[in-house]
Amino acid sequence: MRELTSFETQNVSGAGFFDFIGAVVVGAVTGITAFGLKWAMSGGSAGGIVGAGIISGGVGLVVGAVVGLVDGALYGAINGWSTTSAWFNEIVENQFDPNASVVTA
Secondary structure, eight states: OOOOOHHHHHHHHTHHHHHHHHHHHHHHHHHHHHHHHHHHHHHHHHOOSSSOHHHHHHHHHHHHHHHHHHHHHHHHHHHHHHHHHHHHHHHHHHHHOTTSOOOOO
């Protein structure tokens, strides 16, 4: 009996399905984090119509999280696991490093 290559193991085990589901879930979580924080900061700095930055920041957080959920899930579904996990790593490393530059689109 011979050893299977990693490509053969993936095809035999059905990992393509779990690769897709994992990419969608990780993409959705990353989208919620990235979009929610960006939109909250943008709304909070704008101040809103009456100058209440906390309200516009909260609205930006909620709306950004919903948009990020959808966009992140679609990003994961379209681009697959390797690209989505790289995007996740970039977002998380940027958030944990206070000296890192801002991630731009």
